[in-house]
Amino acid sequence: MTFAVIKTGGKQYKVAANDVLKIEKLDAEAGTIVTFDQVLMIDGQVGAPLIEGALVAAELLETRKQKTVIIFKKNRRHNYRRRNGHRQLLSTVRITEILTGGAKPTIKAAGVAAKTDSVAAEKPVKAAAKIAAPKAAAPKAEAEAKAPAAKKAAKPAADFTDDIKLIGGVGPALEKKLNAAGITSLTQIAAWKKADVAKFDEELEFHGRIERDEWVAQAKDLVAGKPPRAKIDQEAVADKAEDKTK
Known part of the structure; x- marks a missing residue:
């Protein structure tokens, strides 16, 4: 042998x-x-x-x-342990x-040969799929053309200030944490889904703060050009105080 x-x-x-x-x-x-x-x-x-x-x-x-x-x-008697x-x-x-x-290798790998055979067998099917593709794609194109404009993402207001500290409850410390996670814009927070909220809440240890303070809703209002919620709350408190003095 x-x-x-x-x-x-x-x-x-x-x-x-x-x-x-x-x-x-x-x-x-x-x-x-x-x-x-x-x-x-x-x-x-x-x-x-x-x-x-x-x-x-x-x-x-x-x-x-x-x-x-x-x-x-x-290490004995040195309180040294590493695992x-x-x-x-x-x-x-x-x-x-x-x-x-x-001499050069003459035997091909079994995996490569099987892959080559499967690709050769799939070629006629792919060609047939390409011929049928334009007909199948036509209804989809028509549906997209008829889709209402409301489904498209709203454009941010031209004069809004893109500062995540405008969200109520977000200060310099939380801004630093968000920046480290790649979140630097209000538009990013406004686009968050439930999965994103759960992900960042767990990663950054916010303990439900994002949902509790309604960060996503606040970000959407700010992107739309509305004043910060903290400013609205302050104005409401001032109005109540003024009513009491009258």
Whole structure:
């Protein structure tokens, strides 16, 4: 039985045809043929250090992280303990050929061959779909043309001030948190959906403040050119105080 000893990833492996082994991560896609040109030995022939013209071909099956390895360090009487985890990336390959004399790989990967066959089988279907596409797309185009203009997003007022601190309850500290999360504009907050509100509320630890203070509604009013809610509240308080004095 022909075997070879190859070197890859700083390690040596004894391999034969159809062997499956895990090696250091390879920069290639799964289902492709990879070659190892650092061949140290084939049967009884030993290289010096490599065998000239020798090559080992293999099919790359997958690359994935392995099980977590725990690294624990401790120094006695120094109150020093460190616990870390590491998951190594390894590639799984199946040896297809052991070649000598400068020969090139002749066996194709099973995954590549299957993919080629499936693409060839799908070509007539895709061509038929392209012919039928214009007829199917016509009703959609007509529906979009008839869609009411109200569904389109409202344009911001030309004179509105794009400052998120105008939202009631948002000060410099909260503005800094929002900026760190990529939120710098009232238009961004006005476009938030329920999922966005829940996401930022959890990430920034606002504890329901966004919904409680109605940030989205406030942002929409500000974008539309309305005065800040804090200013409206102040005016309402002033009006009440004036009524009491009369």
